[in-house]
Structure formats: structure tokens, C-alpha cells
Amino acid sequence: xxxxxxxxxxxxxxxxxxxxxxxxxxxxxxxxxxxxxxxxxxxxxxxxxxxxxxxxxxxxxxxxxxxxxxxxxxxxxxxxxxxxxxxxxxxxxxxxxxxxxxxxxxxxxxxxxxxxxxxxxxxxxxxxxxxxxxxxxxxxxxxxxxxxxxxxxxxxxxxxxxxxxxxxxxxxxxxxxxxxxxxxxxxxxxxxxxxxxxxxxxxxxxxxxxxxxxxxxxxxxxxxxxxxxxxxxxxxxxxxxxxxxxxxxxxxxxxxxxxxxxxxxxxxxxxxxxxxxxxxxxxxxxxxxxxxxxxxxxxxxxxxxxxxx
Numbered sequence: 001x002x003x004x005x006x007x008x009x010x011x012x013x014x015x016x017x018x019x020x021x022x023x024x025x026x027x028x029x030x031x032x033x034x035x036x037x038x039x040x041x042x043x044x045x046x047x048x049x050x051x052x053x054x055x056x057x058x059x060x061x062x063x064x065x066x067x068x069x070x071x072x073x074x075x076x077x078x079x080x081x082x083x084x085x086x087x088x089x090x091x092x093x094x095x096x097x098x099x100x101x102x103x104x105x106x107x108x109x110x111x112x113x114x115x116x117x118x119x120x121x122x123x124x125x126x127x128x129x130x131x132x133x134x135x136x137x138x139x140x141x142x143x144x145x146x147x148x149x150x151x152x153x154x155x156x157x158x159x160x161x162x163x164x165x166x167x168x169x170x171x172x173x174x175x176x177x178x179x180x181x182x183x184x185x186x187x188x189x190x191x192x193x194x195x196x197x198x199x200x201x202x203x204x205x206x207x208x209x210x211x212x213x214x215x216x217x218x219x220x221x222x223x224x225x226x227x228x229x230x231x232x233x234x235x236x237x238x239x240x241x242x243x244x245x246x247x248x249x250x251x252x253x254x255x256x257x258x259x260x261x262x263x264x265x266x267x268x269x270x271x272x273x274x275x276x277x278x279x280x281x282x283x284x285x286x287x288x289x290x291x292x293x294x295x296x297x298x299x300x301x302x303x304x305x306x307x308x309x
Contacts, residue, residue: 008061010087010114012039013049013075015067020091020107025066028089028111032064035115039064053078060084062291064114066107068092069134073270076124076131076288085289087114094203094271097133100213101292114291121286122213125197125269127279132269133213135201136281138259139192140172140223140231142268172228175265177277179222180258188250190222191231193259195281199241201270206241208251216285220257222250256282 010032015021029039040060042052053063053075063079065071066089079086089107090098101122104110127136135141174189196207196219208219225231225248237243244251264276 006036008037009059010037010039010062010064011052011056011060011084012041012064013052013066013071014089014091015049015065015071018067018071018091019093021067023066023091023107025089025107028107031108031111032115035112037062037115049075050078053082053084057082057084062087062119064089066091069094069096069270070272072097072133073131073272073274076133080124080131080284080287083289085119085291087111087291089114094201096200096202096270097198097213099200100134100198101290103292113293117291117293119289119291120214120294122288122290122292123197123216124284124287125195125218125281126284127195127267127269127281128275130267130269130274131284131287132197132274134198134270135194135196135207136267136269136279137192137194138177138261138265138267138277138279139175139190141192141194141202142266142273172231174224176262177222178260179220180260181220181252181254181256186250188222188224190224190250191228192223193220194222195220195257195259197283205238208244208253209241211241214286216255216283217253218255218257218281218283220250220252220254224248224250256280 032039046052062085064087065075069092071092088098088103089110090103090105095105103113125132125136172191174191177188177190177193179186179188194207196211198213199211200206211219221244234243234246237246243249259277259279261277266273267275267277267279
């Protein structure tokens, strides 16, 4: 709002099914109000965040989403269309976008950021019309997204990623993918192809060590390993985001890439299966405004059990 009334109205949408979605938010709301933000709670019966954002676009000044990466993924397109600034309360399991943005994990501290730090533009990825913040991938990660149940994430947190991954690891088999980008077409055998918009994904993995969500680029990598056990050897590099230096990992930066497979394969975007190959992936520069620090140094969450999606 402008003029004499400096209070901003914020649509507050919380995913109650998120790992910490049942948190009492009274203290969070107090922080927001002290910062000149009045939270607007939708009726409990209205749970479709995309529909809620569109419905309140003309009466609210911003959107605050409480949940994990799946919640943010579901709202991405509506946020871009409504052009409302976004505040994030990290209430999910992995909270990879929050980590990429340098946001605090504590909801009260995250609310303080929303109230005091100006919104800044970040990029979105788009695959076959489906928007995403963190990463789009096919292969092992998509199989893992199907295996990783909400109950497993709620009970075990990021350990759930590892549990589900090791169930699948021995069944992982290479497949053929045709990669079209920057005027070239490459045919490779791979276990996983990932295209990242942000830095972190999968509860502690890193797409590329220097990636940011506002650099206007997509970071691509393909795990062209001969045996499943090679993935275990790559885990430290996958956590650091240095896997592109390995001989059996193909990596490059681009703004657009098309992935084709012999048979349709599911595409995982931010932990959700949203489309199938052929997958046309592109970056949408400065598509969303987010309340987050302007810059933060790359960091790895040491000691957190995690596995790539």
C-alpha cells in the first residue's frame, strides 16, 4: 500500500502438510506486524495456493508462503503472473530454495527478513510450461521423487532422501538421452540429467558451486557413470557442486536445453513429478521478486544427511 497507510497486506499461505506446517505462527505474525506487514489468512477450506494467489492479487501487496520446496513449486507460476513479491517461511523438509537464497532456517528469523529486507528479482526455470525454482531432472532423481513419500519425509526429514535413494540405487540403469543446446545435439548414456536454476536441491546437494538464482543461467549436468557404485564415490562432489570436474560427468551452462528420450520419462521439478520428456527447459530471467539478502557466500551444510533427488 502507498500513501499515509504504510501497512502492507500479505497473503499468508501455509502448507499444513509440510514437515513443520503445524507450527504455531502467532510469534511469526507479531514479527511481521512490527515490520508493517498485516498477514491475511485465507479460509482453512481454501488450500490451492495457485488459486489463492490469483484471487488475492488485487487486494494484497505480497505473498508469504510457509512450506517446503514443493509448496513453492506449486506457487511459482502464479507468483510470476501476479507479480507480487514473495516472502518465504521455510517449513519443509529440505528448504533448498531458502538455502540458495541465504535465508535463515528459523521461521522467526525468516519473518524478520521478510519484514526488513527489500525484495529482489530472481530467475525461474521453466520446463514444458511448468515453472520451477531449483532443479528439473530425469532419471534416478525422478524415480526417487516417486519413491519418497510425504510420510517418509515427515518422519525422517532429510534422512528420508537417503533411505529412499539407497532403496533405488541398485536398480538404477543408464538410459539414452539426446541433448540439444546452443546449436549442438549430443547423444549420451546417463543415469541422471539435471538442469538447475538455483544452487541447492535434494536436501543438501548442490547443482554447481558458484550457481545463483539470479545469474540468468541454467546449470546442466549428466551423470554418465558405468556402475551404480560410482554414484557413491561422487557424493562428496555432488554435495559441494564440483561434480562437473569429474571425467564421467558432463556439465555446462546454458539458457535453454531440450532433452529427448526413446520413451517418455517423468521429469522431477523441485521434488514433484510434473511433466514428461521431451523436456524443453529454459530460464526466465528476473521472473519473481523475493525478500532475501542481496548476496551470500556459498556454503555447504556439513553434517546433514542428504542425497540427491
